[in-house]
Amino acid sequence: KALSPAEKQELGQLSKVLKMYVQPETLADKRRMLYxxxxxxxxxxxLGSFNEQSYKGFESQEKAFKRAEELFEKEADRLLTKHYPTLETSTWTPFEKREVLNATARLGKLLNEADVNEVLIDARDEEIIRHIQSVVKQPIVTVVGAEERLQKVQQQTAALMQQHGVSLQNKATIARLPEAERAQFEKQLKELKRLQLALKIFGTYYDERIHLRMPSLDVSDKSLVEREWLVTAMDYYGEAFTKEQLDDFPRTPPKKYEKEQLQMVDRYLTTKQQYDIAILKGEQASPYELLALQKQLEERLVKDLNHPRYRAFVLSDCIGEGILSEEEANRHLAITVVQTKDGVVRYNDTFGGKQLKVYGAPFLFEQFFKGKAIDRILDELEYEEYEKLQAQRQRMKQQPESNQKRKRS
Structure with a gap:
C-alpha cells in the first residue's frame, strides 16, 4: 500500500522469523504470544529450568516484531499524510494512527474532523486495556487494580513458600515440592510475572502518551498512579486540556460538561447499580427504566460514566457544579459485595474507592500534581500549541507548492 519494494521484501523476511504472515492486524496476536x-x-x-535456546528464539522474534512495528508505523504515517495532510498527528500513538486508517477503510471514505476525534477517543479508551487483558487474562484496567492483585498473589506465594520451606535461591527446595504443590507454585509464579509485566506495560504506555503530548515534562518523580491520572485527565478533557483552559487552575478547573448535562448522573448511576446487582443475584429485573435514562444522557457521557477511570472525573465535575456532595460522589465509586449463586462478587471493583477519593474539581489534579508541577504542565502545553501552529503554517505553505508541481506535471 504505502511501503517501498525493499520494505515489502524485508517484511517477507520478518514473516519467516516470526513464523506468521505479518500484517498490522496479526501483530497484536504476536505481541500477546511474546508477552x-x-x-x-x-x-x-x-524454577531452575531455563532453556537458553528458547530464550534466543524469543530474542530473535522480539527484535523482528519491533522492526515490523516500525515498518507499519512508517506506512501509517505515509497514508495519513496522503489522505489527511492537514491533520496534526504528532501526538498520536501508532495504535491511534492505525485505528483512524482502519475506520477510513471500513467506511470507504475520508473521515471528517468530528469522526476522527471520535475514533481517537475510542482508541484511547481501548489501547491499554487490550494490552493488559492480553497478558493477565483478567478484567484489570487500572494500575491500582493490578497493584492490588499483585500484592494478593505475592502474599499467597510467600505463604506457600514459607509452608514448604521453598527458596528461589535454592532450587533443590523447589525440586522437593510434591507434584500438586509444585504445579500450584508454578501457577502463582506465572501470575506474579504477568502482573509485574502488566505494570511495566502500563508504565511504558503512560510514559509514551505523556512524552508525545508534553515531550520535556519530567515525570520521573511521579508514581505510576499519578502518571495514569495525568493521562486520564488529558484524555477525559480532550480539547479542554490546553494552556488556555488550565491557565486559571485550580480556581477555574477545566470543564467537559455543562451543569444541565450532569443533572441526571446520580439517578442514572443509582438505577444502573440496582439493575446490575439484581442481575448478579439472578433476580428478575426490567432494563426499561435504565434504558430510558440512558437515552436522556449524551452518548459520550454514558461512555464516560462506564469508563474505569473517567467516572471519577465526571463525579468530580458534579461536585464542582454543586449537583453532588463529596460523600454522594464517592458512594458511586464504592465497592459493593454481592452474594450470588456462584459465590461472592465485588461489584464496582473496577472503579474501587481506594483508587481515587473524589473531591471537587479544583482539587482533583492537586492530589497528584502539587506545587509547581501544574506550572510545568502549563509550560509544556504552551510549547505544544506553539509547535502545532508552526506545523500548520508549514503545511499551508507546502500545499500551494504541491499544487503548483501537480499543475506543471
Whole structure:
C-alpha cells in the first residue's frame, strides 16, 4: 500500500522469523504470544529450568516484531499524510494512527474532523486495556487494580513458600515440592510475572502518551498512579486540556460538561447499580427504566460514566457544579459485595474507592500534581500549541507548492 519494494521484501523476511504472515492486524496476536513467552522464560529461570535456546528464539522474534512495528508505523504515517495532510498527528500513538486508517477503510471514505476525534477517543479508551487483558487474562484496567492483585498473589506465594520451606535461591527446595504443590507454585509464579509485566506495560504506555503530548515534562518523580491520572485527565478533557483552559487552575478547573448535562448522573448511576446487582443475584429485573435514562444522557457521557477511570472525573465535575456532595460522589465509586449463586462478587471493583477519593474539581489534579508541577504542565502545553501552529503554517505553505508541481506535471 504505502511501503517501498525493499520494505515489502524485508517484511517477507520478518514473516519467516516470526513464523506468521505479518500484517498490522496479526501483530497484536504476536505481541500477546511474546508477552506470554517472556513470562514463561522468567518462570523457568526461577524454577531452575531455563532453556537458553528458547530464550534466543524469543530474542530473535522480539527484535523482528519491533522492526515490523516500525515498518507499519512508517506506512501509517505515509497514508495519513496522503489522505489527511492537514491533520496534526504528532501526538498520536501508532495504535491511534492505525485505528483512524482502519475506520477510513471500513467506511470507504475520508473521515471528517468530528469522526476522527471520535475514533481517537475510542482508541484511547481501548489501547491499554487490550494490552493488559492480553497478558493477565483478567478484567484489570487500572494500575491500582493490578497493584492490588499483585500484592494478593505475592502474599499467597510467600505463604506457600514459607509452608514448604521453598527458596528461589535454592532450587533443590523447589525440586522437593510434591507434584500438586509444585504445579500450584508454578501457577502463582506465572501470575506474579504477568502482573509485574502488566505494570511495566502500563508504565511504558503512560510514559509514551505523556512524552508525545508534553515531550520535556519530567515525570520521573511521579508514581505510576499519578502518571495514569495525568493521562486520564488529558484524555477525559480532550480539547479542554490546553494552556488556555488550565491557565486559571485550580480556581477555574477545566470543564467537559455543562451543569444541565450532569443533572441526571446520580439517578442514572443509582438505577444502573440496582439493575446490575439484581442481575448478579439472578433476580428478575426490567432494563426499561435504565434504558430510558440512558437515552436522556449524551452518548459520550454514558461512555464516560462506564469508563474505569473517567467516572471519577465526571463525579468530580458534579461536585464542582454543586449537583453532588463529596460523600454522594464517592458512594458511586464504592465497592459493593454481592452474594450470588456462584459465590461472592465485588461489584464496582473496577472503579474501587481506594483508587481515587473524589473531591471537587479544583482539587482533583492537586492530589497528584502539587506545587509547581501544574506550572510545568502549563509550560509544556504552551510549547505544544506553539509547535502545532508552526506545523500548520508549514503545511499551508507546502500545499500551494504541491499544487503548483501537480499543475506543471
Amino acid at each position: 506470554l513467552w517472556d513470562v514463561k522464560l522468567q518462570v523457568q529461570l526461577d
